Amino acid sequence: LLPSGRTSYRHLYEYEYEIKELARRYPTLARPFILPRQSVEGRDIHGIEIAVDARHIHDGKPVFLNMGVHHAREWPSGEHAMEWAYELLTGYGKDARITSLVRATRNVVIPVVNPDGFTISREAPAKGDFSVFDYEMKRKNCQAADSPPDMRVGVCADNPAGRLRGVDLNRNYPGFWGGPGASANWRSDTFRGSAPGSEPEVRAVREFISQRQVTTLITNHTYSNLILRPPGVYDARPPLDEPTYAALGQRMADHNGYTSEPSWKLYDTTGSTEDWSFWNTGGFGFTFEIGPSSFHPPFETGVVAEYAGLPPAAGAGKGGNRAAYLEMLQATADP
């Protein structure tokens, strides 16, 4: 069903192992890499790049970046990104459309942008009470510097502030940072951090986008079956090319059955990923909110199978995020 054949949520070590294994299986088509900055706790942030000659990174082709797990508890977001890597690698040379699109582009997948938070959420003992010690519901990264000294004691996985320690990586980008829809309080789940771009995980992504020719990106989250585009706040000027942006969002929504809309319609946010990337690089970026009703429902409920357009996907029978991502790749190849 899924390109990888997986039947359970990956752990961080499985993402890392599978990236290495794919690179071994597809030595010309795939290049594993580590972003030049580590997470707060010193973990590597892994990615895989897919192109006809994966190692020749400066061949002038546009880069489509597909990311997951800015938010720790949003496990399906990493799964969909990782399945996309399998899709391209297993489809190249077999599927005519994938082959021609891969020839025209470079594809980068960073399935877990927040490896510290993800590890805590994924490995947490089940509690399920949504208290601050319910680490499975952790959202932010592991930054401790902003909390008061008595709250800094203990490791990120077990400390007096529980899962509230950390910065919301989707409020820390330097795009409208300081505005509404983000908190200045370190305990908040939408804490923006001490300064725009203060977090190493955000710096890692920003530096990658700025140093490479990333023209399009999708940052995956869960949940609500939405395709979101800038602006994140109502009173920000809509992009000059809003009609083009909106049309691309709608073409993707036709595949996965989601609702495509400007992100402020959900609620105000500042410091989000694609607000920064659009206003700073001009590249088209979208947030996908995968799944109908929870951050990481049991795998068996099919929220990862929705990748392939299978029920209970909003657009079941259409094409799922597989088809939506291909639409984005088409736009990358042929802007």
Ligand code: 0X9
């Ligand atoms: O609040 C968020 O960061 C996203 N929702 S989530 O439940 N995954 O946390 C929505 C962000 C929407 N705003 C922008 N993308 N600008």
Ligand code: ZN
């Ligand atoms: Zn999220």
